[in-house]
Amino acid sequence: MKRLVLLAAVLQGLTFAGAAAAQGAAVPDYSAFPCLSHTLPCGELAAREPVRKELEGPLDGNAARGKQTAFARNRGNCLACHVMPGGSQPGSRGPDLSHFGSTGRSTAETFAMVWDMRTVNPETLMPPFGTNAVLTEQELRDVVAFLLSLK
């Protein structure tokens, strides 16, 4: 049985690798952020300091779009760490966000948290989505609308 599972995994891996090679996926460049090199400039780069971002104007966020952004692995991928309604394979390290909209967090507070959680919890594991430009401001406004809709 175990052997079959391993063999299946091997075959699946080969298929996957073949598909990836066929796409010829380019290696993205993250050299604008700190890296581990002793010699490249990114090895000397400072981490972007925490930014307390004020929400300007009305939120103007779209909850449905925010849900897509939150779920997509190549965008917010909030599901990596959080349970969110309707999400598959949620993570378990971050708080369950199923009822975030009922926790009494204000819109401005929520926006500041997703922009850069380090301003709230310096030892957070959460990426600074706004400060490090993982998501755009509009995407973050959409995510906030989605979060606040979770009652």
Added chain:
Amino acid sequence: MLKRALLPALALGALAGCGIFGGGPHREHYPDARIDPFKGVEGDVGFSDTIQYWRTEADLQRHAALAEKPAEQWKLNWKHMDLDRIELHPGHLAVDEGQALVKKLAARDPAFLACLGEGSADLKGKAAAYPKFDAALGRIVTVEDRIEHCAKRVLKEDLPQGKPSNTKISVYFKSQSAGTPIGVDLSDGNVMEAYRRGEELFYRKTGQLNFACASCHVPGSIMGHKLRGETPTTPFGDAAHYPTYRTPVGALESIQERFARCHGQMRTQALKPGDPAYADLEVFMTVLSNGYPVSVPSAR
């Protein structure tokens, strides 16, 4: 530039846990888990405490049922895959291919094999002492680096780290130490310095997502928790099975290629296999396997 970097470092030193590793640019580090390098693989006791499930084959057999429990499988640290004595997977094939490559290259000049074995053609047990400091070369040398160096010096042939032929020879080289306890020499001051550099790299937050290796691989981090479909495991014992055949990607990978793949997932600039920073990180990781047997070939 320095001033700009230092000011926020001072302002945020207490917040971000930086400063514990000294001056330089404002760096953020995951809090230090205070690993004692002299405990080797036994440092996992009081760390993830999963070593009780995977320390020996008998432990693994006794806890084999965990493999079927999604919430607990991570406790086996994937060591249960080493119990599959399946001789079909490409990890095993790489031993034969690597051996054939060594034979071919040694036929051109027997000095190649003597270079690999540092004066003797017998490779038995030797890989267990890597990475080591090579006084003649003046740097930390991994098995893959030794292969690249010897091919270049003796045969004038490029066998760069990360190239499949290099990795296959490494699998063969390390398979000659299978079962031998890993013994990175911490009494060598140069190795200890590399360990300390690697340790700093392990905790350093990098990339667009601002993750460190430690963000997923120390207690209190994501280790043991679900990260979408995955559950990150302890770093103890991990270096022992590299290079390994990675079933999810269908390829042999050296540990430094694994670092690069992790970095891509962390949205961090990946480095080339053989980069001195990766060599330092490999020293750190391998010290965390000291005392655990070399487990090559393997699949993961």
